[in-house]
Amino acid sequence: MNNSRYLIIGNPENRRVKNFCAELNSMGFPQPVIVSHLDILRDVSVLDSIANEPFLVRLDSVGEDQSVEHKLLDLGYPEVKTGHVAHIRPNRLAQYDHQYGEVLCPRQFHCGYEKYLQQLASVFEQKSRWRILNSPDSIRQLFDKRTLLPKYQKLGLPIADTLQQTSGETISSVVELKSAMLTNRWEKVYIKLSCGSSASCLAIYQFTENQSERLITTLLNRNNKWFNSLKVQRLDDPQKINRVIRFLLGEGSRIEKAMPKAKLNNAYMDLRILIINGEPCFTLVRQNTHPITNLHLGGTRGDLQQFLQRVDVGEWEKVLRTCRKIAATHDSFQIGVDIMFEPGFKTHRVIEANAFGDLLPNLRKKGLSVYAYQINEATRQ
Numbered sequence: 020m021n022n023s024r025y026l027i028i029g030n031p032e033n034r035r036v037k038n039f040c041a042e043l044n045s046m047g048f049p050q051p052v053i054v055s056h057l058d059i060l061r062d063v064s065v066l067d068s069i070a071n072e073p074f075l076v077r078l079d080s081v082g083e084d085q086s087v088e089h090k091l092l093d094l095g096y097p098e099v100k101t102g103h104v105a106h107i108r109p110n111r112l113a114q115y116d117h118q119y120g121e122v123l124c125p126r127q128f129h130c131g132y133e134k135y136l137q138q139l140a141s142v143f144e145q146k147s148r149w150r151i152l153n154s155p156d157s158i159r160q161l162f163d164k165r166t167l168l169p170k171y172q173k174l175g176l177p178i179a180d181t182l183q184q185t186s187g188e189t190i191s192s193v194v195e196l197k198s199a200m201l202t203n204r205w206e207k208v209y210i211k212l213s214c215g216s217s218a219s220c221l222a223i224y225q226f227t228e229n230q231s232e233r234l235i236t237t238l239l240n241r242n243n244k245w246f247n248s249l250k251v252q253r254l255d256d257p258q259k260i261n262r263v264i265r266f267l268l269g270e271g272s273r274i275e276k277a278m279p280k281a282k283l284n285n286a287y288m289d290l291r292i293l294i295i296n297g298e299p300c301f302t303l304v305r306q307n308t309h310p311i312t313n314l315h316l317g318g319t320r321g322d323l324q325q326f327l328q329r330v331d332v333g334e335w336e337k338v339l340r341t342c343r344k345i346a347a348t349h350d351s352f353q354i355g356v357d358i359m360f361e362p363g364f365k366t367h368r369v370i371e372a373n374a375f376g377d378l379l380p381n382l383r384k385k386g387l388s389v390y391a392y393q394i395n396e397a398t399r400q
Contacts, residue, residue, distance in 0.1 A: 023398040025051035026069065026149065028059065028139070029079030030087060035378055036079055042390040048398075056081050060090035060135065066142045075397055076151045078139070078158065080375040081132065082216075085117055092124060095131030099124070104270055122220060122238070122245040126270045129214035133159055152352040152397060153374065160349060161374040164273045165213040168371070174348065176341055177368045179275040182208055191268055193261050200226050207277035210267050216373065219247045220270070222263055223277060223310065234260045235309060237316065238267075251311055278368060280310050281360040283321055283329065287312060289359040289370060290326075292342055293377055293389060296352055296396045299342040301382050301389055330364040338367050345372055353377050353393055 025043060029036040031053050043051055052074070058065050081087050089112055099106040104126040107115065117123060136155035143151050160167055168178050182199050183189060190196050200208060206227050212220035222236040233255055239248040240262060254260050280287045286306040293301040304321030305312035312318040327335065342356050355376015360367050379389045387395060 021046070021048050021398055024049045024072075024074055026074040026076045027051050027053045027079060028076065029053070029056065030081070030084040031055050033080070033083055035375070038380075039077070039079075039390050042388060042394060046391060046394060048394070056087045056135075057084065057090065059139070060087065060094070063138050063142065066139075067145075069146075071146050071148050073148045073150065074146075076143070076149045078151070078153050078155070081135075082375075088123070088128065089113075089117070091128050091131035091135060093131065094134045095124075095127040095129065098130035098134075099127045102126075118244070118246070120246045120248070122247055125212055125214060125220060129162070129271075132162065132214075151350075154350040157349040157351040158374040161351070161354070161372055162216070163213050164211055164215075164371060165271065168273065168369070170348070171345065171369055171372075174344055176344060177366070179209070179278050179368055179370075182274040182276065190274060193264050193268075196224075196264065196268070196274065197226055201228065203276075205276050209275045209277050210264060211273045211275065211371075212267055213271045213273055216375075220267060221311065222267060224260070224264065232257060232260055234263060235311070236263050237311070238263050249316060251309060251316055277310075278359065279362055281362050281364050283326055286319075286321070288321055288326070289357060290338075291376060291379070292338070292356045292358060293379060294342050294346045294354045294356060295393055297343060297346045299339050299356075300384055300392060301379060303379055303382060330360065334360075334365055334367060341367070341369060345369070352397060 025048070027036055027039065036053065040051060052069060054065060081091065092107060092112055093109040096106060096109055105124045106127045107124050136159050140155040143149060143155070172178050182203065182205065190199055207223065207225045210222040210224055215221060220238060222234055222238065225233045236252050236254065237247055239246045239252055245266060254263065280289065282288060283304070283306060286308060287310045288304055288306045289312050291303040291305060292299045302323055304323050304326050305314060305318045306321040307318040338358055345356055346354060351374065355373035357370035358367050359370050377389055377393065382389055384392050
């Protein structure tokens with residue numbers, strides 16, 4: 020039996036935590052200590068009671084738990100209550116009928132999440148014998164597209180061009196967006212909520228000189244509430260389009276030029292590459308009939324070997340170097356990086372990087388699953 024012991028901070032009933040613990044058990048590791056995000060959000064001192072022993076500390080996602088989301092909204096309220104973004108008071112939130120899939124005040128949630136990460140970082144500073152596998156600061160960086168991608172650009176990494184007004188100011192209205200697109204002669208852009216993940220709150224907007232417009236989005240408005248839909252919406256109605264764009268811009272978004280994506284077997288494709296301990300280890304080809312390739316939105320797994328036969332060897336080596344540079348930028352044992360290729364597979368670009376991009380079932384390397392491979396790498400050092 021390996022004596023290394025894990026401390027896992029996550030949502031205990033979530034499949035991420037359950038699957039990781041199952042791998043630990045199957046590999047003969049001691050039972051991990053599991054502390055829920057909810058318990059810490061109720062009282063951060065619960066971590067003080069855990070001994071300053073040589074734990075391997077894994078911080079997992081806060082997602083897919085409504086009680087955790089509400090606590091983070093509570094934390095974020097003071098940061099947004101005087102602003103123009105959507106916000107909800109803690110006393111109202113307690114009585115709110117929060118429906119499944121509803122997008123509730125994302126900027127407020129993001130502010131609360133950043134505060135929570137700061138609280139965790141303060142505790143970790145006092146636990147000198149804990150080995151933090153993914154630092155709160157690295158998670159904070161990876162969760163803000165507006166600051167993350169420009170950082171990569173400064174490092175010389177290939178990303179999509181971003182759109183702003185000719186004055187250099189951030190675009191904050193539909194009118195400004197249309198004007199900037201016409202000025203730059205960009206007919207199609209991605210509008211990405213700065214703190215969105217898994218393609219949540221994403222829109223692809225097309226606007227041409229003849230004033231025709233179209234929007235593809237994961238957002239659905241129902242009874243004046245916003246939802247992340249598992250079915251991608253295609254909108255042609257200008258009023259509905261404007262409503263989506265106003266919401267995304269109001270909550271803070273990054274606007275990128277929509278670069279044409281390469282196709283494999285007549286389907287759009289991109290890659291999720293999982294970096295573990297500084298090295299790109301697992302690669303998943305994702306494909307769809309439209310450019311949004313996420314598997315939970317109808318995307319399918321593509322043939323990795325077929326892709327590798329299409330891409331130039333030199334370009335693939337550049338992709339691996341890009342991943343290693345990203346890994347060196349963050350204090351995180353694992354990072355999921357999304358990479359796209361332009362037609363012809365001669366040019367790649369970083370779409371984004373993910374703090375919790377390792378939920379990749381049924382992938383194996385050296386006979387090990389993604390979680391087992393991480394465990395093996397973390398405990399052999």
